[in-house]
Amino acid sequence: MQASRARLFKEYKEVQREKAVDPDIQLVCDDSNIFKWTALIKGPSETPYEGGVFQLAFAVPEQYPLQPPQVRFLTKIFHPNVHFKTGEICLDILKNAWSPAWTLQSVCRAIIALMAHPEPDSPLNCDSGNLLRSGDVRGFQSMARMYTRLAAMPKKG
Amino acid sequence: MEDEVIQEPPSVSSEESSCCPICLGPMVQDSYLDKCFHKFCYNCILRWGKVLADKHHSPSSITCPLCKTENFAIIYGFDGIHFQRHSINQDFGDSFILSKDHRFRLQCYYTEQGILDDIFNISQYWKACKYCQPNRWLQSWLRREIQALIQEEDVDIIVHHILGSVNASFTSREHKSHSNAHGKKQEEFRISVSEAARPFLAARAERFVYELQLFLASGLNIEAFDAVYRQRLGWSSAGANTQALRSECIDRTTIIPYLYVFDEDSDGIE
Numbered sequence: 001m002q003a004s005r006a007r008l009f010k011e012y013k014e015v016q017r018e019k020a021v022d023p024d025i026q027l028v029c030d031d032s033n034i035f036k037w038t039a040l041i042k043g044p045s046e047t048p049y050e051g052g053v054f055q056l057a058f059a060v061p062e063q064y065p066l067q068p069p070q071v072r073f074l075t076k077i078f079h080p081n082v083h084f085k086t087g088e089i090c091l092d093i094l095k096n097a098w099s100p101a102w103t104l105q106s107v108c109r110a111i112i113a114l115m116a117h118p119e120p121d122s123p124l125n126c127d128s129g130n131l132l133r134s135g136d137v138r139g140f141q142s143m144a145r146m147y148t149r150l151a152a153m154p155k156k157g
Numbered sequence: 158m159e160d161e162v163i164q165e166p167p168s169v170s171s172e173e174s175s176c177c178p179i180c181l182g183p184m185v186q187d188s189y190l191d192k193c194f195h196k197f198c199y200n201c202i203l204r205w206g207k208v209l210a211d212k213h214h215s216p217s218s219i220t221c222p223l224c225k226t227e228n229f230a231i232i233y234g235f236d237g238i239h240f241q242r243h244s245i246n247q248d249f250g251d252s253f254i255l256s257k258d259h260r261f262r263l264q265c266y267y268t269e270q271g272i273l274d275d276i277f278n279i280s281q282y283w284k285a286c287k288y289c290q291p292n293r294w295l296q297s298w299l300r301r302e303i304q305a306l307i308q309e310e311d312v313d314i315i316v317h318h319i320l321g322s323v324n325a326s327f328t329s330r331e332h333k334s335h336s337n338a339h340g341k342k343q344e345e346f347r348i349s350v351s352e353a354a355r356p357f358l359a360a361r362a363e364r365f366v367y368e369l370q371l372f373l374a375s376g377l378n379i380e381a382f383d384a385v386y387r388q389r390l391g392w393s394s395a396g397a398n399t400q401a402l403r404s405e406c407i408d409r410t411t412i413i414p415y416l417y418v419f420d421e422d423s424d425g426i427e
Contacts, residue, residue: 003180003204010181065179066208100205101178101222 004064008034011103025108035060038074039108043152044116048144049077052152056111057087058104068098071107076151078144080118080129089114090124177201178223187235190228191242193221199233206231206245219245244309258383259305265386266306266364273371273389282374283339283346288327294378296320299369301379306358306365315357322353323369346370 012034015027023042030036037058043049055074061067071094073087081090093102093110102110123129131140177184179201186199197205206219218227234241282288299319303312326346347366355362375382 006182007180014181063208066204099220099222099225100201103181 004060004062005034007065008060011105014103015105022105022109024112025105027104027108035062035064037069037104039104041108041112043148044112047116048141049079049115049148049152052148054115054152056108058107060104065100065102068094068102069104069107070094071111076147077115078125078128078147079115080120080123080125080132081114083124084128088124090119090122179205186233188231188233189235190219190221190226191230191232192228193224193226195221195223195226197222199231202231203243210245217245259301261383261387261392262302262305264392265368265390266361268390270364270367273386276385276389277371277374279370279374280339280343282370283343286339287376288373292373292376295323295373298372298379298382302365302368303357306361319350319353322349326350343370 008029012029015029024044025042026040028038028040030038037060039056039058041054041056043052043054053075054077057072057074059070061069071089073082073089075087076084077087078084082088083090089111091110091114093099093107118128118132120129120132128140128143131137131143175184176182177198178195179197182198184196184198187196188199188202189196190202202219205222209219218229219231220226221228229245231243231245232240233243296316299316300312303315303319304310307315323346326342326349329345347370350369351362351366354365358365372382375385377385
């Protein structure tokens with residue numbers, strides 16, 4: 001418990017320093033609970049998520065960093081490895097391949113990388129996975145772009 | 158997921174290289190993994206190893222948090238010349254070290270020597286040549302004792318070595334003709350066994366030989382010996398139970414009279 005607190009505090013300080021360095025990620029710690037974080041990440045360019053801003057919720061376990069944080073999308077996203085309803089993310093480093101050398105910041109980077117490189121063979125969103133697996137890249141992209149526009153971009157007008 | 162962009166482990170930039178990648182704090186007790194030589198706090202990497210062991214039930218290796226290399230030991234306490242080495246399978250896994258009995262035996266070495274002398278009479282053991290009767294619990298007792306003292310699981314070779322020197326001094330007949338044969342015998346035993354044990358147990362070798370004699374003199378099996386020991390130290394939790402055990406044990410130590418007679422004859426004294 002003490003170890004996780006100390007480590008999260010270190011990350012907090014690091015995040016304050018790094019803010020300018022990585023403009024694609026904005027990590028914010030909950031005002032009252034250092035185990036609750038949210039992040040705003042920019043959809044990577046040249047993907048259907050470009051132009052969108054996606055919100056992630058982090059729940060950090062007491063055994064952190066020996067155990068991975070639980071991360072999910074709060075913003076709706078159409079992506080093979082993200083559950084469409086719950087926002088749950090299928091990403092190895094958040095499960096078996098977790099290493100305590102990862103930080104919340106680097107997890108965000110990994111999620112951005114996952115957005116750019118979907119893994120249709122281990123889908124949480126079957127519709128999305130099937131579109132890609134059947135080779136309908138255009139179909140996938142237009143669906144993903146539509147949801148980005150609907151959910152991840154400021155409403156116009 | 159095989160995506161290499163995702164797979165790449167987060168790198169530690171040069172400015173942070175003095176920080177432990179696990180706690181992100183300053184390195185406390187520098188430790189290195191034995192294959193990839195990545196550096197961590199001793200406690201941090203030990204705790205990570207414990208997590209891996211709990212997860213995989215095959216606690217023979219530790220995956221480096223930075224490069225995922227499989228490692229088999231933690232190198233620590235490096236002072237320029239010497240270093241210590243913690244093999245993984247000894248400390249994690251079935252939490253071997255944390256065995257209550259091992260810890261108890263280790264604690265015994267921090268107590269004052271001699272508080273059981275009135276219960277187990279070591280000099281009587283030598284006088285009566287009780288060592289002529291083989292102790293069938295000796296090997297198991299040695300194994301546990303050495304495991305506890307050096308905190309390693311695989312101690313077969315050391316046990317074999319020490320057992321060899323114990324048996325050698327039991328069977329040597331040099332001092333049979335002397336008047337104080339048993340005293341010499343005991344001294345010879347003390348010297349040769351502590352010499353055999355010292356490379357492994359260092360400063361604890363002497364005390365180890367004392368504890369060994371105490372165990373031999375008790376004539377008890379390991380459980381009973383522990384029970385009596387614990388009770389004397391006031392560490393026993395189930396008092397009534399060990400009380401019963403103890404009286405039963407004491408009885409048993411006095412039950413082998415034929416040996417006394419036999420050996421006192423051959424000694425030609427008393």
